Amino acid sequence: MQLTLALFDPSNQPPEVRASTAWDDIDETSRLAALAVLARRIAQMLAAEQEKEASND
Numbered sequence: 001m002q003l004t005l006a007l008f009d010p011s012n013q014p015p016e017v018r019a020s021t022a023w024d025d026i027d028e029t030s031r032l033a034a035l036a037v038l039a040r041r042i043a044q045m046l047a048a049e050q051e052k053e054a055s056n057d
Contacts, residue, residue, distance in 0.1 A: 023031070 026034075
């Protein structure tokens with residue numbers, strides 16, 4: 001179980017108070033490309049982990 005304090009939860013702050021992040025500064029096309037790269041990398045890591053576990057059995 002993970003607990004969070006509302007004090008540190010950025011979603012509880014009004015939008016004008018939240019600081020802009022690098023993610024907010026890039027356009028949608030770049031965001032989609034970054035997500036695609038991240039998803040591909042995660043898939044590669046999971047596949048490599050499954051191969052490693054299969055070879056240990």
